[in-house]
Amino acid sequence: EVQLVESGGGLVEPGGSLRLSCTVSGLTFRDAWMMWVRQVPGKGLEWVGRIKSKASGGTIEYAAPVEGRFIISRDDSKNTVYLQMNSLKTEDTAVYYCCHDMNSYFEAVHWGQGTLVAVPS
Amino acid sequence: DIQLTQSPSFLSASVGDRVTITCRASQGISTFLAWYQLKPGKAPKLLIYGASTLQSGVPSRFSGSGSGTEFTLTISSLQPEDFASYYCQQSRAFGQGTKVEIK
Numbered sequence: 001e002v003q004l005v006e007s008g009g010g011l012v013e014p015g016g017s018l019r020l021s022c023t024v025s026g027l028t029f030r031d032a033w034m035m036w037v038r039q040v041p042g043k044g045l046e047w048v049g050r051i052k053s054k055a056s057g058g059t060i061e062y063a064a065p066v067e068g069r070f071i072i073s074r075d076d077s078k079n080t081v082y083l084q085m086n087s088l089k090t091e092d093t094a095v096y097y098c099c100h101d102m103n104s105y106f107e108a109v110h111w112g113q114g115t116l117v118a119v120p121s
Numbered sequence: 122d123i124q125l126t127q128s129p130s131f132l133s134a135s136v137g138d139r140v141t142i143t144c145r146a147s148q149g150i151s152t153f154l155a156w157y158q159l160k161p162g163k164a165p166k167l168l169i170y171g172a173s174t175l176q177s178g179v180p181s182r183f184s185g186s187g188s189g190t191e192f193t194l195t196i197s198s199l200q201p202e203d204f205a206s207y208y209c210q211q212s213r214a215f216g217q218g219t220k221v222e223i224k
Contacts, residue, residue, distance in 0.1 A: 037165075039159075044208060044215055044216070044217050044218045045157070045159070045165065045208050045210070045215040045218075046215065047213045047214070047215065061213075063213065097164060097165070099164075099165075102170075103170070105153055105155075105170075105212065106155075106210065106211075106212045106213060107155040107167065107170045107210070108165075108167060109167045109170075109176060111164035111165055112164065113164055114164060
């Protein structure tokens with residue numbers, strides 16, 4: 001069974017930083033392309049970014065609203081993908097999900113349970 | 122960037138109803154479209170990918186169709202557990218969602 005377990009969410013002041021972790025089991029992590037997607041409370045889904053496997057070049061992409069502030073990385077020895085969030089804004093308040101890009105088309109069947117990041121105004 | 126427009130944003134339906142949700146892309150995307158179901162407090166659930174391929178384990182009352190710029194998600198006979206929000210996705214873009222509520 002594939003499992004993705006996120007951690008690291010919480011309350012952080014505007015301008016602060018937070019690092020989310022997502023530990024994966026049940027699939028060959030080193031071959032996995034991983035994504036972060038967020039959902040603002042009461043609103044829709046927003047793609048945050050993606051990191052390819054090292055074998056595929058390790059390319060990292062970001063959505064425009066987070067480019068330059070968020071950093072995605074991976075540690076294949078720990079089966080973990082990270083989302084370092086810096087210069088946080090109130091509009092970054094959301095539930096953050098990690099998920100597995102199952103076919104390189106950004107489509108994800110396996111998702112974590114989500115972790116809430118709250119940046120108060 | 123591709124924009125996805127879903128309609129309706131909200132619909133009220135009864136158990137047993139046939140429900141259709143539309144997703145329109147701002148440019149042609151072949152069949153690179155997925156549909157997800159979202160329920161409060163739960164992770165998104167992939168229903169359909171490749172516009173019409175039913176994800177394993179998803180009930181057959183769900184179906185997807187379309188190509189190019191217009192796509193539909195159909196629930197042939199709405200069940201109580203289907204009251205949720207539905208989102209289309211193409212690459213980095215998501216539609217704004219359709220909330221299906223009980224009439």
